[in-house]
């Protein structure tokens with residue numbers, strides 16, 4: 101394991117940013133956000149960023165294809181350039197797991213090469229959590245916030261940063277920065293992990309599990325009478341889907357630049373009334389159905405298609421941000437209560 | 441040019457046939473004059489006019505047609521109105537094929553087939569019908585029950601008269617909703633007509649049409665003694681990506697663009713009733 105004095109953190113960022121873009125969670129007008137690092141930029145003290153890290157691989161808007169139209173003819177132009185190499189530093193365990201969930205959508209046949217291109221060029225350096233908050237429940241999905249997944253993993257104590265490379269990409273990054281570090285044992289990391297685990301045990305959602313919703317209860321859950329009361333206050337604002345690291349729904353639209361047509365995709369939300377609107381009707385006509393779709397997808401449909409893996413990583417963003425304080429834990433608990 | 445599924449190919453419209461007051465059938469080939477891709481009956485393609493929109497359409501021609509693909513398109517909105525207004529020689533974009541298609545080489549092989557269609561619902565079935573007619577030896581008897589609002593709303597009417605009705609071993613039963621001058625055929629709704637005709641229970645049924653027709657016809661078929669495992673249909677939901685990723689067209693954990701659009705009714709029974 102490698103160790104670096106926190107005094108040398110700026111040097112570390114400079115070394116990482118030398119050959120590629122570096123993004124770190126930083127303060128942006130009082131909100132924690134991933135920003136492209138520039139000399140002098142400090143890491144945020146906030147536990148996690150307001151928006152998730154999915155933008156790096158699945159940006160909010162992204163050009164797909166351009167067209168030039170002349171008379172009756174159409175020219176199709178692939179607008180893509182090779183993505184640049186980049187490092188995302190300080191990703192939390194929940195967001196790190198969200199990438200493997202998005203992979204199960206975008207990298208299965210037929211592969212989404214836009215996503216794949218970015219995925220291949222990105223190196224993820226994760227950061228173990230020290231002070232998880234009361235909205236956190238990543239442990240409910242088998243995630244260990246004291247030892248996140250990633251190309252490389254870091255732990256931060258009061259005075260030092262510990263670094264461990266995991267994948268070949270992580271090893272490649274390690275080579276570039278190793279000269280700044282010294283070798284160290286893992287005693288300090290072990291001690292910190294034990295402390296954090298004690299904090300985790302005290303978190304209110306620590307014992308939550310979505311387990312009872314697995315298996316073949318699909319139709320029972322779908323037909324639950326509770327959807328109506330659960331969704332009653334939902335504004336259909338879509339906040340929960342936009343902040344969610346695993347929400348992957350998108351829209352495809354054309355934009356006339358005056359000099360050709362740009363076809364792009366942008367995040368969309370199953371909470372919106374026009375999401376499934378067709379010329380002859382709407383398969384999810386009311387907010388009850390749209391609300392149900394979001395939670396059924398994460399807790400039942402996604403697991404049904406992916407060996408039981410849930411489409412939620414317990415990051416707590418939707419708990420913190422929903423204007424009516426509705427969230428996936430309330431929904432799951434209510435449904436599970438009915439199954440008993 | 442490329443194998444990227446979200447990046448379409450260019451197609452040229454080489455023929456436009458007016459079928460009904462609101463349905464036209466378009467013939468499409470690639471820039472090289474050949475078919476843009478091969479498909480299985482029941483599969484679809486995303487057609488688009490850049491700047492106007494993109495939409496999913498059944499490939500109504502049979503895969504046994506080696507020269508071109510055809511799409512029967514009902515005018516109902518932005519894109520479809522644009523398509524209806526275009527002229528021969530216009531280029532459009534096309535990507536596909538998408539979806540599972542009908543099991544013509546497996547479950548349907550050797551069976552007596554009953555096709556039931558309403559209105560534009562004939563589009564996906566025409567691909568199967570012409571496929572089966574071209575590979576006659578592989579299938580049993582064919583019966584086609586097809587209905588529309590009026591005589592003028594029967595899609596592919598000329599082909600039905602000139603080709604399907606002339607084939608041996610193909611029985612065609614047409615019906616229209618209301619009496620009309622110059623029509624001496626059957627009058628009445630499809631579900632009732634199916635019950636009147638009382639088709640043999642050994643037949644495998646392929647049914648496409650408006651949701652209301654599907655609902656009543658299925659009920660009628662069950663009354664006659666048909667099992668859900670004998671009846672196939674196609675589903676239509678809003679689509680964008682056509683590859684199971686934009687999250688739009690699901691019924692439960694199935695994506696209609698990828699796992700459908702063809703479903704057997706017993707398969708639909710296991711899914712939430714949300715379509």
Ligand SMILES: Cc1cc2nc3c(=O)[nH]c(=O)nc-3n(C[C@H](O)[C@H](O)[C@H](O)COP(=O)(O)OP(=O)(O)OC[C@H]3O[C@@H](n4cnc5c(N)ncnc54)[C@H](O)[C@@H]3O)c2cc1C
Pocket residue numbers: 377378379380484493494495496497498499512513514515516517518519520521560563564675676677678679701
């Ligand atoms: C699997 C499948 C097969 C289809 N086959 C045929 C066919 O063979 N012939 C035919 O005429 N129509 C078919 N449709 C319906 C056709 O896709 C829509 O009628 C068409 O997209 C409407 O586009 P619009 O821009 O004219 O309508 P608008 O209402 O202006 O469309 C607005 C937006 O809604 C979307 N949209 C509207 N209605 C539908 C719909 N029913 N399904 C999916 N997206 C929709 C469009 O993509 C567009 O982006 C099929 C649909 C599906 C899903």
Ligand code: SF4
Pocket residue numbers: 333334335336337338339340341371421422423424425426427
């Ligand atoms: S954030 Fe809350 S109110 Fe907004 S769509 Fe989600 S559940 Fe509904």
Ligand code: SF4
Pocket residue numbers: 340343344345346347398411412413414415416417418419428
């Ligand atoms: S559903 Fe909520 S808690 Fe789960 S991953 Fe999405 S935003 Fe985080």
Ligand code: FES
Pocket residue numbers: 678679680681682683684685686687688689690695696697698
């Ligand atoms: S159309 Fe995107 S998932 Fe089916």
